[in-house]
Amino acid sequence: MSMPAVMPHLQILETSSLVKSEKTGRVHTCHIDAAALAPLERWVSERRAMWEQNLDRLGEYLAATAPLAKKRKRQK
16 A cells, blocks of 8 residues: 555544554654553443343343244144
């Protein structure tokens, strides 16, 4: 990719404080700020826990109703 193609994306990441960059001569060096990712990591972790809990409950429900579904199929 060309530098002009990358710069708009890099500027957005810098504005959001996710990336820090420095320029030495013609060389641009970028570093991810891991501390800035902590809120995102927390948010994703909360959503993961919620979905795991919901899917566990769905699995329990399906396991409990599976015998009923098999029984109904046999009766038809």
